[in-house]
Amino acid sequence: MTAYLLRRSFQTVLTLFVMSVLVFVGVYMIGNPVDVLISASATPQERQDIIRAFGLDQPVWTQYWTFLTNSLAGDLGNSFVFNQPALKLILSRMPATLELAFCALVLAVFVGIPLGVWAGLKPDRLTSRMIMTFSILGFSLPTFWIGLMLVMLFSVKLGWLPASGRGQTVELLGVPVSFLTWDGLAHLILPAINLALYKVSLVIRLTRAGVIECLQMEYIRFARAKGLTDARIVFVHVLKNTLIPLITVIGLELGSVIAFAVVTETVFSWPGMGKLIIDAIGNLDRPLILAYLMIIVLMFSLINLVVDILYSVVDPRVRLEGGSE
Amino acid sequence: MTNPALSVIGLETCFRIRGRMVPAVSDVDLFVDKGEIIGLVGESGSGKSVTGLSIMGLIDKPGEITKGKILLNGEDLVSAGKERLRQIRGARIAMIFQDPMMTLNPVLRIDTQMMEALSAHDSRIDAETARTRCRDALGQVGIPSPEERLKAYPHQFSGGMRQRVAIAIALLNRPDIIIADEPTTALDVTIQGQILSEMQKLCRDTGAGLVWITHDLTVVAGLTTRVYVMYGGRIVELGAVDDILDRPIHPYTRGLIRSVPWHNRPGEPLYQIPGMTPAIDRMPAGCRFHPRCALATPECRGDIPLSAFGPGRFARCVHPLVEDS
Structure with a gap:
């Protein structure tokens, strides 16, 4: 297990390095941030000063080398726009996005799996057909449109829930969170539902397919021949087998929810990372873009590692390579 | 002739094929x-x-027993x-299936799959008794070191050994008919x-x-x-x-x-x-x-x-x- 973790860590570092080179070169080629940052009335002297201050007069490999050595020391550079450490900026916005993403994930799992199991067990029932129709809608309707409709209905027409912001937050282990106050929770509901809708649909369809496939297996027939109750067969024999493909997909989806919550965050003015990165790209704020992408890469690597470990827990046939038997 | 343990009288089992009930077996008498x-x-x-x-x-839709009696020690199972x-x-009454590679659930340990066969029919059985009976049953069908094998997963057994496990499970409750x-x-x-x-x-x-x-x-x-x-x-x-x-x-x-x-x-x-x-x-x-x-x-x-x-x-x-x- 230790050998396995060591090898995975090494792979992650390698991925981060390759990623940083690609992004650095990519961002370098997009355009000159000075043109965006400086007002048109600035004198050539002011312009030169800023270019020098940002280190943009150096050749690209020197700039990259500076970035690399600094980042090894934990410094991912200062944002051009905010003139603050990029890492700090991102980390200050991260809890909001993470909270939203995890809420969406919890919804996807706790709504999607039961509905999917039901639709798989009783595929001919009217309720199952309704569930499947719902999942098609959840798949195909655009997130921003659903977001707007939710705001229209619940905030504007009915006035039940707030339409924007995080509401009141409290500190949990030094991190501000919304879900522990009524006000925060009320602010969280709509964006979380909005973000979860696609994932719920995905989980429903995957679970249903898994359950239907599993029910045809010979070991389910054998389980019935043993005289087990239906509940035992569904919740132990079927569900555990269905979880195997689900874990992989949910893991990957968690990563994409965190990285691409932009649309929902924009619709609900949720103060998360998504808004930050969009602005950073607009301003060509190189350190911020770089730092954001590095963090996302790191997060994906971590999630994949957790998924692989969970996988070996659920499926005994999977043994982690390099692990001790 | 004494009363047989099992007698099947005039059994007919039909399957619905293209809207028509077609008999798969009919007029089956055996004891x-x-x-x-x-x-x-x-x-x-x-x-x-x-x-x-x-x-x-264990006949599932679209199949159905349409005629006849199945008497187990005098009790009719068709009308049960x-x-x-x-x-x-x-x-x-217990059943053993053809393909030992498919009859055991791949993600559950052997002890789980054996003990549930006992607890399904005797909810008051304690884990220790159940374990002992499972171990003895494995020994009875010729599985070496049954105590350790109880903790194994199906993929760690050969085909012949898996079939022995299936037989051991079938015998656990001392059925009248296999x-x-x-x-x-x-x-x-x-x-x-x-x-x-x-x-x-x-x-x-x-x-x-x-x-x-x-x-x-x-x-x-x-x-x-x-x-x-x-x-x-x-x-x-x-x-x-x-x-x-x-x-x-x-x-x-x-x-x-x-x-x-x-x-x-x-x-x-x-x-x-x-x-x-x-x-x-x-x-x-x-x-x-x-x-x-x-x-x-x-x-x-x-x-x-x-x-x-x-x-x-x-x-x-x-x-x-x-x-x-």
Whole structure:
């Protein structure tokens, strides 16, 4: 297990390095941030000063080398726009996005799996057909449109829930969170539902397919021949087998929810990372873009590692390579 | 005749095919005494597995038992409720399936899969007792170091060992009847021999009646006392095993016996019954075998009842193969 973790860590570092080179070169080629940052009335002297201050007069490999050595020391550079450490900026916005993403994930799992199991067990029932129709809608309707409709209905027409912001937050282990106050929770509901809708649909369809496939297996027939109750067969024999493909997909989806919550965050003015990165790209704020992408890469690597470990827990046939038997 | 442990009377099981209920087996009468081993022999599609599953109450939609009685110690299983059937399944009547690679749930440990068979029928059993009984059952079917093997997963066993585990599970609750649906077909010959002799011994020791479903006459010859030959969803011949093998009455039985290449000289072409097993929705009228039978005459298209050819010896044929008077 230790050998396995060591090898995975090494792979992650390698991925981060390759990623940083690609992004650095990519961002370098997009355009000159000075043109965006400086007002048109600035004198050539002011312009030169800023270019020098940002280190943009150096050749690209020197700039990259500076970035690399600094980042090894934990410094991912200062944002051009905010003139603050990029890492700090991102980390200050991260809890909001993470909270939203995890809420969406919890919804996807706790709504999607039961509905999917039901639709798989009783595929001919009217309720199952309704569930499947719902999942098609959840798949195909655009997130921003659903977001707007939710705001229209619940905030504007009915006035039940707030339409924007995080509401009141409290500190949990030094991190501000919304879900522990009524006000925060009320602010969280709509964006979380909005973000979860696609994932719920995905989980429903995957679970249903898994359950239907599993029910045809010979070991389910054998389980019935043993005289087990239906509940035992569904919740132990079927569900555990269905979880195997689900874990992989949910893991990957968690990563994409965190990285691409932009649309929902924009619709609900949720103060998360998504808004930050969009602005950073607009301003060509190189350190911020770089730092954001590095963090996302790191997060994906971590999630994949957790998924692989969970996988070996659920499926005994999977043994982690390099692990001790 | 004493009361048999299991008797099937006039069983008919139908499947809905293109909106029509088509019988897969009909007019099936059979009985098994306590501790007796009977053979249920026929080609693929002859209805032998459907008969086995009907006895277990494991016929799923679109299939249904439409006629007849299945009496287990005098209690009718066809009219029994769902919950009563569950209580009987695995406790009073158990089943072993063909492919040992598929009958055990890959993600559950052996002890989980064994102990649940006990707790399903005795909710008050404590874990320690259950464990001991499972360990003893594994030992009984010849699995070395049963204590350790309880903690293993199915993929850590060979095919033969998995089938032993399945047999151990079937025997756990000391059932009155065991239905074995070709349990040695997927195993190699030496393992097959071991399992056959162990099954024979276990049935003698526990007094369980055994219905051995197979297409393999060599297995039947050594194992069973009486044989039922099935073709096209009907029993076409029955009798003591030696009578059937030495003096078949039905041309189909003779064809089956000749198909076993045991008397063949090298280079001699192997015997085969001409034609194919009919599909269940295209059964010929009258004797289902007549389109493939060399002796067929127009009378074979009429209704042919099972007629007696001696004590305990019946066949469904108008051209019986009886040489002596």
